[in-house]
Amino acid sequence: MTARVEPLPHGERPALDTLISRFDSGSAAVEVNFRRLMPSVTPPRGGHAIHPYPAKLLVNIPQFFLAALCPDHGDKLLDPFCGSGTVLYEAALAGLRPLGSDSNPLARLVTRAKLTSINRDVVGDELALIMQRYPMLAPDIPDVINLDYWFSDRISQTLGKLRAAIAQCVSTRHRPLFDVSFSATVKRVSYADPRLSVPVKINPARSARYGAKGDEVLRRLARLENVDVAAVFWSIVSQNSRRLRQVREGDAEIPFTIFDDARALNLADASIDIAITSPPYVGAQKYIRASSLSLGWLGFTPECKLRPHERVSIGREHLGAEEIWQTEGTGILAADALLDEIAARNPLRARIAQRYLLEMRDALAELARVMRTGADLILVVGPNLVAGFEFPTPAFLEELARRAGFATHLHLIDSIESRGLMTKRNRTAGVIQQESVFLLKRGPVDV
Incomplete structure (x- = not known):
């Protein structure tokens, strides 16, 4: 399920319409460099640097799509896997109303700090x-x-x-x-x-x-x-x-909302105008372990326990005994066949990967519920290895999104140059060397 890639001519910086036309002409993923598509904004966005956080989304990606799609002032933008708030901070700067979700209390705190006006x-x-x-x-x-x-x-x-x-x-x-x-x-x-x-x-x-x-x-x-x-x-x-x-100082408050579970957003049906998100990976970045010292000092680890936070994280590396192998599978034939191969080599890694896809299915279904018809979803995700097998997460998530009611309008591939995004998830997970960026549209809601 590896995507066929069409590179752009050297030095070309096309507009979004040109990229969509190129994709439509051959249905091949178009290779881009978001650093060239959207050079860094001057002056720099200082709020992105208030706290370190692993595997931050490349800021050029939301900047490019916010500039290209031109959402209306006050539109509601959702990032259901908001991390430290890169997308939501850019949304606030663009005059949108940011809404987000993350299971990590530290991520939610950093995001709130970025979006809360100060004197x-x-x-x-x-x-x-x-x-x-x-x-x-x-x-x-x-x-x-x-x-x-x-x-x-x-x-x-x-x-x-x-x-x-x-x-x-x-x-x-x-x-x-x-x-x-x-x-x-x-x-x-x-x-x-x-x-x-x-x-x-x-x-x-x-x-x-x-x-x-x-x-x-x-x-x-x-x-x-x-x-x-x-x-x-x-x-x-x-x-x-x-x-x-x-962002905004003084009395100009930014209305924003942060939830803790992408699978259960307390939002009305069809209430979101645009979504930009980068979900966690299979055998995910160790976000909770990476945050452990901060979580402790902030009072989030009573009795020195991290597991309560890990249990609610999608893409986690530890599963409870009750999270057993689902014999009915994910419903994606290619994914289920690959998971069977992984299970023969490493049953635990197969169970983790299957659980990831099942939980991402629920998250994408919830995302489809809250987005209005015709709304744009930008989905950023990379492949990696699971127990030594290539795991085409982008293809699997694209299929899950399609089943949830989204249609693919554009598939871009960007090589990762920042080593901050090339962290091994575990000994058999490899590194992320490129990301797929999908532009999807929410189709009509089935009646």
Whole structure:
């Protein structure tokens, strides 16, 4: 089910209509480079940088489609797998009403911080009050998994005092900004290797494996002995306050809504005008594990447990005993045949992949329910390996979308140049080297 690809002539930057015509002429996926189709906007969108997050969607993709499709001001845009809010932030900047969903509490928090308007003068006053009060407060240290492994006692005590000061000094309106900045501080002052999304402790004994940047990583470890945690926090809050000025400041609130499950959106039928989304992959990015230190310090892991968050994630790598192999399959013959082959080699990976497709089927059906007839869906997804087998996720999701009521109007393929998107999901999952970008339209609702 590998897509036939038609490359564009070198240097060509066609409009969307040209790409659709080229696709219609041969039904082959058209190879593009979104960095050339939509060069980076100037000035840069500072809000995208308020917090690190694994496998962020290339911002040029939503920028291209928002510019090409020209949705009306105030239209409702949905991203049911919003991650850290890349699409929703661009929607807000374009004058649309953003709605999103994500199962990861950290992702929802970062998205809220990006979309919540701030008063920079008040933020400055609240920050000054935190810096004044935190040394005198008792530390508020929540349940953090392996706390002593990732943080020195001195750093933990300071983080706990800052957390207590945030609770005392910050208004509800600005709490997302301060919590996100606190989370970024946590990552900055932990013993985790900053080059990796999933926490791995810096180990001087393995410096030879760190490559060209090994010395820099080890210097970071040395700096942590005397790091001024409060100064790091102050700097991050100040930077993020400046970055977020590009949305809307003062009293101009952006109406937005964030849900926690793409399969159960609390939205009316046919209420969404456009959707842009990049679903998780099979054997997904370890979003919850990558967020574990932040989730702990933000109070989202009582009793130091991550599994409750993992259980509600689509594309998760751990399944409950009740999530058994479904003998009736996914309904896609090619997918079921491939899953049978995978099961003969690795039954667990086959069960994970089957569960992924079944849950994506439910998510796409819910997406079809809430989108109006004729609405555009931009679906961004890449293939990868499952137990050593090539798993054509784009083709399978396109078929599931078709069965949910969408028609394909365009299929683009973009090679991935950012190493941030080329992370191994597990030992047999390979890396993502290209993405399929589909433009689909919601067909008439069956009566």
